[in-house]
Amino acid sequence: MVLLDTIAAIASAPGRGAVGVIRASGPKVPHIAVAILACLPPPRMAQVADFLGGDGESIDRGLALYFPAPASYTGEDVLELQAHGGPLILDLLLKRLLELGCRMAKAGEFSERAFLNGKIDIAQAEAIADLIDAGSAAAARAAVRSMQGEFSRHIGTLQAQITELRTLVEAAIDFPDEEIDFLPGTALGERVAKLFMGFDAITDAARQGALLREGLNVVIAGKPNAGKSSLLNRLVGEEIAIVADQPGTTRDVLRQQVHVDGLPLNLIDTAGLRAADDAVEAEGVRRARSELRQADRVLYVLDAAVDARGPSNWRAELGDMPPGVPITLVFNKIDLIAAPASLDESCEPAQVFLSAKTGEGLGLLRSHLKRGAGYRSGESGALSARRRHLDALNRARACIARAAENWRSTRAVEFFAEDLRTAQLALGEITGEMTSDDLLGEIFRSFCIGK
Numbered sequence: 001m002v003l004l005d006t007i008a009a010i011a012s013a014p015g016r017g018a019v020g021v022i023r024a025s026g027p028k029v030p031h032i033a034v035a036i037l038a039c040l041p042p043p044r045m046a047q048v049a050d051f052l053g054g055d056g057e058s059i060d061r062g063l064a065l066y067f068p069a070p071a072s073y074t075g076e077d078v079l080e081l082q083a084h085g086g087p088l089i090l091d092l093l094l095k096r097l098l099e100l101g102c103r104m105a106k107a108g109e110f111s112e113r114a115f116l117n118g119k120i121d122i123a124q125a126e127a128i129a130d131l132i133d134a135g136s137a138a139a140a141r142a143a144v145r146s147m148q149g150e151f152s153r154h155i156g157t158l159q160a161q162i163t164e165l166r167t168l169v170e171a172a173i174d175f176p177d178e179e180i181d182f183l184p185g186t187a188l189g190e191r192v193a194k195l196f197m198g199f200d201a202i203t204d205a206a207r208q209g210a211l212l213r214e215g216l217n218v219v220i221a222g223k224p225n226a227g228k229s230s231l232l233n234r235l236v237g238e239e240i241a242i243v244a245d246q247p248g249t250t251r252d253v254l255r256q257q258v259h260v261d262g263l264p265l266n267l268i269d270t271a272g273l274r275a276a277d278d279a280v281e282a283e284g285v286r287r288a289r290s291e292l293r294q295a296d297r298v299l300y301v302l303d304a305a306v307d308a309r310g311p312s313n314w315r316a317e318l319g320d321m322p323p324g325v326p327i328t329l330v331f332n333k334i335d336l337i338a339a340p341a342s343l344d345e346s347c348e349p350a351q352v353f354l355s356a357k358t359g360e361g362l363g364l365l366r367s368h369l370k371r372g373a374g375y376r377s378g379e380s381g382a383l384s385a386r387r388r389h390l391d392a393l394n395r396a397r398a399c400i401a402r403a404a405e406n407w408r409s410t411r412a413v414e415f416f417a418e419d420l421r422t423a424q425l426a427l428g429e430i431t432g433e434m435t436s437d438d439l440l441g442e443i444f445r446s447f448c449i450g451k
C-alpha cells in the first residue's frame, strides 16, 4: 500500500513540560530532516541538533531521531524531534513541518499506518490505546500483554485449529467417493472439544481484560430515602452525594469510579423511584430509569427495617426493572434493627444486609460484586480486550457449535465447511484481517493525535 502523504503531529500531551515530542512519518521525511537539521541524522541514533526555521534561524535545540523505513513504528520513514516542551515552540516546529510539505495527522493515523504496513494488527493497535488510557496497574499489564501480541497469538492458534478442521472437511468434499472416513465422529468430537477449551481460556482472559478496561456499571436504585446516596458515599469513601432525611434528595444522576482490588466500578447514584409530582424530580426518575437500562448490575436498595419482612414488600417494585439486568437486593440500615451483616447469593435475586451508615457488610458487598462480574484479582493473565472482541469470540464459538451439531445430525459436509468459514471470519475481525473500513476508522479515530 503506497501512502504518499507525509503526516506530522505533536505527540506529547498538550501543555507545558520539560520535553515535547513532535513526529513526522512518510516519504518526505528525509528531505524534511535535511531542511530542519541541515543534515540527515544517522539511523536510530539520538542526535543533538538545532531545529531550523525557514529563515535559517534556530527555533529550538534538541534531540533528533531518524528511523528509515521499514524499521520504524509506522513502517515508513519517521522523524522524531524532542524539543523543549513549551506549547509555542512545539507549534512553531509543527508549522515548519507543514511548510515543508507535511499535513496534520488525524487521531490514530500513525498507528493506522503501522497497521496498514503490517507492523501491528488491530488488536495490538487497540491495546496501545488501552495502555495509554489504563486506569490501574492491572489494566496496564493486560494492555501490554495484548500490545505484545499475546491476544493475537491465541486467536492465531484458534484459527490454525479451525483451518485444520476445514482441511479435513474439504478433503471429504473433494473426494466424496473415497472409502476413507475423513472425519469419524469421535475424532471430530475430540477436535471440537479441544477448540472449545481454547475458546473458553481466551474468552476468560479477554473478559478479565474488558472488565479492567471498561469497568462494571453499577447502578444504585430504589425507593426514595432507602440510603442509595449513603451507600455511594460509603463505597467511594467520600461525601460525594448529598444525604438527607427528606425523600427525593437526589435528582441528578451522580457518577463516581472506584477500584475494588483493581476492578473499576462505575458507580451511578440515581433519584429514588416514585411517581413524583415535582417536574424536576420526575426528570430525575426518568434519568434513573434510563441508567438502569445500561447497567451491568443494579443494587436495589431497600430499608431493612421495613422491607426485610418478606418479598411482598419489594417483589412488585422489581417488576419495574429492565429485563436481563442482574439485580442485587441491598437491605440497608441493619444498624436500626440490630441485625448482623450477611450475604446470600443462593437466592434470586441475591441479598446483602448491610449498613451504609456504619459500613458493616460493605466488604461482603464488594466481594459479591467482584464474584458477580467473574473478576479474579491478582496476576490473572488478563488480556486487554474490548466488548467487540468478546462479541466476535462468542459468534465464532457459536458457529462451531452449530457446525458440530449439524454434522452429527445430517453429516452435510458443505454446511459444516461453511460454518467453519464463518467462524474464521468472525475471529478475523479481532485481528483486523476482516475488518470493515468503517470499523477501522472508528477504532483509530478514538486514539490520541500523534499516536
Ligand SMILES: Nc1nc2c(ncn2[C@@H]2O[C@H](COP(=O)(O)OP(=O)(O)OP(=O)(O)O)[C@@H](O)[C@H]2O)c(=O)[nH]1
Binding pocket: 223, 224, 225, 226, 227, 228, 229, 230, 231, 242, 243, 244, 245, 246, 247, 248, 249, 250, 251, 270, 271, 272, 273, 332, 333, 334, 335, 336, 354, 355, 356, 357, 358
Ligand atoms: N440508621 C441508618 N440510617 C441511614 C443509613 N443509610 C442511610 N441512612 C439515612 O437515611 C436517610 C436517607 O439517606 P439517603 O442516602 O439520602 O437516601 P437516598 O436513597 O439517597 O434518598 P433519595 O436521594 O431521596 O432517594 C438519611 O437520613 C440517612 O442518614 C443506614 O445504614 N443506617
Ligand SMILES: [Mg+2]
Binding pocket: 228, 229, 230, 241, 242, 243, 249, 250, 270, 271, 272
Ligand atoms: Mg439520594
